[in-house]
Amino acid sequence: MVNGMSYALQKRILIILFLLVPIALLAVFALYPALYLVYLSFMSWDGYSPDKTWAGIGNYKEVFANKEIWGAFLHNLVYLGWGLLQNALGLFFAIMLNSKVKGRNAYRVLLFMPYIMNGVAVAYMFNYVFNSEYGSFNTLLHGIGLDSLAISWFGSPKAVNHVLGFITLWKFMGLNMVIYLAALQSVPSEIIEAARMDGASRLQTTLRVVLPNITKVIELNLFLTIIGTLEIFDLPFILTGGGPLGASDTFLTKTIDTAFKFNNFGMASAMSVTLITAVIVVLGLQRLATRRWSD
Amino acid sequence: MNAAGFRPLSLIQHLILWAAVVVIVFPPSVLVLNAFKTKTEFSQTSVFKLPDNFLNFDNFGSVITRAHLDRAYRNTLIIIVAAVIGNVLLGTMVAYILGRFDFKLKKAVLGAYIAVSFIPTITTQVATFTVINNLHLYNTLWASIVLHLGTNVLQIFIYLQFLRNIPRELDEAAMMEGASLFRIYRTIIFPLLTPATATIVIIKTIDIYNDMFIPYLYMPSQNLTVVSTSLMHFSSERSTEWELMSAAILLIMVPIVVVYLFFQKYVFAGIVNGAVK
Numbered sequence: 001m002v003n004g005m006s007y008a009l010q011k012r013i014l015i016i017l018f019l020l021v022p023i024a025l026l027a028v029f030a031l032y033p034a035l036y037l038v039y040l041s042f043m044s045w046d047g048y049s050p051d052k053t054w055a056g057i058g059n060y061k062e063v064f065a066n067k068e069i070w071g072a073f074l075h076n077l078v079y080l081g082w083g084l085l086q087n088a089l090g091l092f093f094a095i096m097l098n099s100k101v102k103g104r105n106a107y108r109v110l111l112f113m114p115y116i117m118n119g120v121a122v123a124y125m126f127n128y129v130f131n132s133e134y135g136s137f138n139t140l141l142h143g144i145g146l147d148s149l150a151i152s153w154f155g156s157p158k159a160v161n162h163v164l165g166f167i168t169l170w171k172f173m174g175l176n177m178v179i180y181l182a183a184l185q186s187v188p189s190e191i192i193e194a195a196r197m198d199g200a201s202r203l204q205t206t207l208r209v210v211l212p213n214i215t216k217v218i219e220l221n222l223f224l225t226i227i228g229t230l231e232i233f234d235l236p237f238i239l240t241g242g243g244p245l246g247a248s249d250t251f252l253t254k255t256i257d258t259a260f261k262f263n264n265f266g267m268a269s270a271m272s273v274t275l276i277t278a279v280i281v282v283l284g285l286q287r288l289a290t291r292r293w294s295d
Numbered sequence: 296m297n298a299a300g301f302r303p304l305s306l307i308q309h310l311i312l313w314a315a316v317v318v319i320v321f322p323p324s325v326l327v328l329n330a331f332k333t334k335t336e337f338s339q340t341s342v343f344k345l346p347d348n349f350l351n352f353d354n355f356g357s358v359i360t361r362a363h364l365d366r367a368y369r370n371t372l373i374i375i376v377a378a379v380i381g382n383v384l385l386g387t388m389v390a391y392i393l394g395r396f397d398f399k400l401k402k403a404v405l406g407a408y409i410a411v412s413f414i415p416t417i418t419t420q421v422a423t424f425t426v427i428n429n430l431h432l433y434n435t436l437w438a439s440i441v442l443h444l445g446t447n448v449l450q451i452f453i454y455l456q457f458l459r460n461i462p463r464e465l466d467e468a469a470m471m472e473g474a475s476l477f478r479i480y481r482t483i484i485f486p487l488l489t490p491a492t493a494t495i496v497i498i499k500t501i502d503i504y505n506d507m508f509i510p511y512l513y514m515p516s517q518n519l520t521v522v523s524t525s526l527m528h529f530s531s532e533r534s535t536e537w538e539l540m541s542a543a544i545l546l547i548m549v550p551i552v553v554v555y556l557f558f559q560k561y562v563f564a565g566i567v568n569g570a571v572k
């Protein structure tokens with residue numbers, strides 16, 4: 001039956017048939033919610049009642065005036081600090097594994113493994129590492145005589161975000177490493193050999209020849225890290241519930257609580273839109289930076 | 296790099312790499328040590344002590360029954376199979392259309408996929424929740440399936456990249472013999488995209504297995520728990536029984552680690568592609 005049709009007609013039918021379902025899914029579960037989110041952010045709504053009332057920019061005003069929200073945002077900055085360290089370590093191990101070290105694939109597989117682990121399982125696993133009384137980390141500290149350091153890691157408002165930041169580093173360092181490694185492997189070996197022939201040391205070669213060749217990927221990783229820290233959610237959500245007393249709340253745990261705990265969907269939408277805007281600004285900056293490098 | 300000159304460095308390299316491996320392996324090892332201990336054994340010995348009997352699988356058995364892990368594995372598997380089949384079909388279809396034909400809205404379609412990829416999934420759940428509710432998918436496995444079903448920009452890019460390497464002469468030769476465009480997709484394009492499909496299947500399987508928020512938010516019913524949410528339920532009831540929790544965490548963690556170890560090639564291919572695009 002189809003064989004009788006011209007290819008031009010077939011093409012038109014196939015384009016419509018093949019794109020119908022994917023575009024419908026995209027529209028219903030991604031595009032529409034995004035637009036609806038913007039609409040809700042101008043509304044006052046509890047999430048279930050039939051009436052929504054117009055709130056104008058009231059929700060946004062509240063987001064920007066609310067000290068708690070910005071306090072939570074400061075916690076995200078702690079993760080950023082750990083994220084930068086995570087990037088540095090990722091690059092360091094990538095450089096190391098890019099040399100002819102024995103067993104490099106086994107090292108790569110092991111160092112990357114945390115990234116594919118179930119996040120909930122990882123969170124509870126670290127609950128037992130950092131538990132104040134029976135945790136393996138404090139047991140270790142007591143074992144080597146550092147009793148004064150064995151504090152209540154999740155109970156201390158000062159330490160809690162750093163502990164969560166460390167867990168993030170533990171889980172995501174391998175991702176940065178694998179991306180850096182792929183970039184390093186694409187640096188042409190001729191230019192490295194040429195530098196070595198000219199008598200450059202290994203360190204010099206790395207700093208002056210290899211790194212300048214992967215600046216784009218370093219930037220990419222840094223932007224991925226920044227966006228990742230803006231979106232920190234799972235760990236505090238599962239491990240601390242934002243506690244003690246909100247000390248480990250992040251922008252997103254606050255947003256989700258605002259919607260699903262306090263039934264303030266309008267405000268939560270305004271918070272979401274604010275976060276998405278921040279992500280888009282960061283991505284825009286990345287584009288600008290990338291363009292600058294390629295010129 | 297030339298290895299000859301750097302021999303003394305190699306020992307230091309291994310020491311540093313080993314230190315990193317220890318930091319990574321330390322938390323799961325403690326779980327392994329304690330998951331095999333009995334309740335009294337756990338309370339009376341150090342967390343670092345080897346269990347009396349590494350063949351004591353009682354904790355694992357009791358976790359599977361009490362946390363209903365069999366049901367959780369089954370639900371997770373159903374979602375993975377349904378969503379991954381959808382992803383592969385829809386992903387290859389979109390890529391075939393975008394990669395082989397020119398039409399007016401082509402840029403808009405790709406642009407829409409790129410645009411939504413910038414929006415973090417969790418942030419839109421406030422609005423998505425209403426959509427799922429209105430479609431009466433709340434508290435059904437379908438909630439998770441439909442939210443994972445649609446293809447995404449990463450999959451489209453991976454497929455497009457492979458599609459470029461399938462010579463157009465193959466399409467043309469088939470057209471000379473009178474094959475329909477659908478037949479070309481089904482008998483030439485789809486089979487030749489298999490390596491890309493393998494990568495996408497593995498990456499998406501890991502993605503769905505590890506997903507916590509969608510099942511948590513949309514499938515609160517006890518019968519609909521997946522691996523992540525069953526662990527959350529179990530922890531809220533038994534978080535003080537460490538030897539049981541250790542076994543539970545391992546039971547959730549290990550399957551995907553095994554998948555990763557077997558299919559690492561595809562995992563790395565997918566990750567690198569995703570980041571660089």
